[in-house]
Amino acid sequence: MKVETKWAVIISILAFLLFNLEKVLGLHTPENYETWTLVDMTLGIAIFVVGYILMLREKREQDYGGLMTWKQGFWAGAITTLLLIPLSTLLVYIFIVYISPTFPVVFAEKNGMYDYNVDATGMFLTGHVISTILFGLIGSLIYPIFLKKSK
DSSP states (O other): OHHHHHHHHHHHHHHHHHHHHHHHTTOSSGGGHHHHHHHHHHHHHHHHHHHHHHHHHHHHHHHSTTOBOHHHHHHHHHHHHHHHHHHHHHHHHHIIIIIOTTHHHHHHHHTTOOOTTSOHHHHHHHHHHHHHHHHHHHHHHHHHHHHOBOO
C-alpha cells in the first residue's frame, strides 16, 4: 500500500498546484470560465491518467516482481482512489476556502445551479468527490488491461 499512498499524495499535490496555476492565470473569473473548463479538464485528466499509469507500473515492478494480473492492478487503482478521495478533497477545500473563495460561486452560476439557498462550496466539493470516484474506478478498470504482465 506504500506505492498507492505515494501516488495518491503526488496526484493530489499536482492537482492542487494546477488549481493554483489556474488562479494565478486569472481563470477563476466569470469571463475566463470557458478557458478554465478546457484547461482544468485537459490538465486534470492528464495528471490523473499519467499518475495512475505510473503508479501501476511502479506497483507491478516493486511489489509484484514485474508481473501483475488485471485483478492486482484493479485493486491497486481502487486503493489509490480510496486514498485520493479524502486527500484531494481536503486540498480542494483548502483551496476554495482560503485561496479562491469566490470560485465555487462562479462555477455554480456558470452551470446554472446557483441559488442563494445552496452552499456553492459544498456543491463544488461534492462534484469533486463524485468525479474522483468515477475517474478512479473507471481508470482502475481500464488501465490494468494495458499494464498487466504475465509469464
